[in-house]
Amino acid sequence: MAMKSYNPYEIAQAQFDRIADLLKLDQAARDLLRVPTREYHFTIPVHMDDGSVQVFQGFRVQHNDARGPGKGGIRFHPLETIDTVRALAMWMTWKCAVVDVPLGGSKGGVVCDPHNLSARETEQLCRGWVRQISRDVGPHLDVPAPDIMTNPQNMLWMLDEYEAIHGGKYPGFITGKPLSVGGSQGRKEATGYGVVFTIREALKELNREPRNTTASIQGFGNVAQHAIQLYERIGGTVVCVSSWNQADQTAYSFRKASGIRYEELLAATDAFGGIDVAKARDLGYEILPGDAWLEQDVEILIPAALENQITQENAARIHPRAIVLAEGANGPTSPEADTILSERNIFILPDFLANAGGVTCSYFEQVQSNMNYYWDKDEVLGKLDTKMTAAFHAVSDLARNQKLPMRDAAYVISVSRVAQACRDRGWV
Numbered sequence: 001m002a003m004k005s006y007n008p009y010e011i012a013q014a015q016f017d018r019i020a021d022l023l024k025l026d027q028a029a030r031d032l033l034r035v036p037t038r039e040y041h042f043t044i045p046v047h048m049d050d051g052s053v054q055v056f057q058g059f060r061v062q063h064n065d066a067r068g069p070g071k072g073g074i075r076f077h078p079l080e081t082i083d084t085v086r087a088l089a090m091w092m093t094w095k096c097a098v099v100d101v102p103l104g105g106s107k108g109g110v111v112c113d114p115h116n117l118s119a120r121e122t123e124q125l126c127r128g129w130v131r132q133i134s135r136d137v138g139p140h141l142d143v144p145a146p147d148i149m150t151n152p153q154n155m156l157w158m159l160d161e162y163e164a165i166h167g168g169k170y171p172g173f174i175t176g177k178p179l180s181v182g183g184s185q186g187r188k189e190a191t192g193y194g195v196v197f198t199i200r201e202a203l204k205e206l207n208r209e210p211r212n213t214t215a216s217i218q219g220f221g222n223v224a225q226h227a228i229q230l231y232e233r234i235g236g237t238v239v240c241v242s243s244w245n246q247a248d249q250t251a252y253s254f255r256k257a258s259g260i261r262y263e264e265l266l267a268a269t270d271a272f273g274g275i276d277v278a279k280a281r282d283l284g285y286e287i288l289p290g291d292a293w294l295e296q297d298v299e300i301l302i303p304a305a306l307e308n309q310i311t312q313e314n315a316a317r318i319h320p321r322a323i324v325l326a327e328g329a330n331g332p333t334s335p336e337a338d339t340i341l342s343e344r345n346i347f348i349l350p351d352f353l354a355n356a357g358g359v360t361c362s363y364f365e366q367v368q369s370n371m372n373y374y375w376d377k378d379e380v381l382g383k384l385d386t387k388m389t390a391a392f393h394a395v396s397d398l399a400r401n402q403k404l405p406m407r408d409a410a411y412v413i414s415v416s417r418v419a420q421a422c423r424d425r426g427w428v
């Protein structure tokens with residue numbers, strides 16, 4: 001079978017066009033919402049430890065801010081492209097709308113491989129990113145956050161640079177900060193926990209008990225790690241995880257049929273979620289090819305790594321026992337695979353619903369930072385559960401009543417809300 005070329009921006013636009021047709025959206029709203037409002041491309045020179053200067057390519061894309069300031073993470077990735085950032089910015093608009101937080105959608109990126117950067121070089125890159133964009137982002141304009149291969153320390157360097165430029169304290173400029181300097185309780189857990197809140201609700205609809213289910217997960221970064229912890233706490237068993245191996249430039253899956261032990265695997269993992277193969281083997285894990293996570297005999301699949309992982313080439317390998325696909329990553333399922341999984345009656349928890357816990361908690365962090373008054377962890381996680389559960393039921397009720405796939409139902413809710421905000425403001 002010929003490999004389909006993959007462009008996430010084209011996919012995001014095709015998804016939007018279909019929903020615009022379904023909603024009979026007027027032409028002006030379509031023209032406005034199928035492209036970003038603004039985008040910034042810039043260079044970031046960094047003085048490297050060896051004395052050379054390396055120039056990195058940075059981006060910030062602001063898709064839509066009708067419902068509030070733009071919101072969305074910054075990815076550091078060697079394969080970052082402007083079209084990936086555009087797609088991710090668009091998905092952020094729908095994500096904020098589906099959980100009904102008063103924010104728009106943005107995304108940022110830098111083409112780089114943080115594995116190969118020292119702490120000092122990473123700090124220079126973070127500060128350089130802010131220097132290039134500091135007039136066009138801000139607490140009431142566009143609020144960045146962590147994403148793939150960026151972390152709380154990176155956010156603090158960015159905040160520090162922003163505050164130095166603007167001459168004041170603006171903790172609401174960025175979210176995902178360390179707890180010691182303006183971060184929110186629960187933020188690091190939020191995306192993974194949010195994924196599991198939606199799985200818990202889906203299992204209720206399917207009349208299944210979490211304790212009688214097993215899961216296989218792609219990725220072992222922040223999202224996967226916290227999803228595993230909460231899923232195990234509600235009784236489930238994770239039997240396989242996969243992770244990227246930087247030394248071999250390939251991925252491996254790690255399987256233990258009796259259930260992986262989160263703490264022991266964590267002790268064998270680097271700062272970017274890469275599991276050490278030799279250590280895992282010593283711990284009794286079976287080492288399998290990177291995509292073996294997908295074909296495990298489990299009820300629940302959680303892709304929590306990168307986009308375009310489940311495709312028409314591999315979707316048929318999903319085990320007949322799978323009943324739920326919870327998209328912890330953004331855009332992990334290609335449109336062709338989406339159709340295959342829907343035909344197989346797999347309950348799909350679409351990315352911008354399933355992984356919305358991160359931005360929902362970022363919204364809570366922004367509120368706390370702007371007030372300079374912080375809530376305890378139970379309060380944050382309780383509010384997160386309430387928001388995610390309400391969003392799940394709004395989507396699943398619509399899906400049931402209108403006989404729509406879950407992804408389409410989520411889109412209908414989000415696009416309607418954003419289009420309405422644009423109309424209310426008199427933009428279209």
Ligand code: GLU
Nearest residue numbers: 072073145147358359362
């Ligand atoms: N990067 C995360 C996402 O894709 C979180 C964004 C945020 O917290 O603003 O949803």
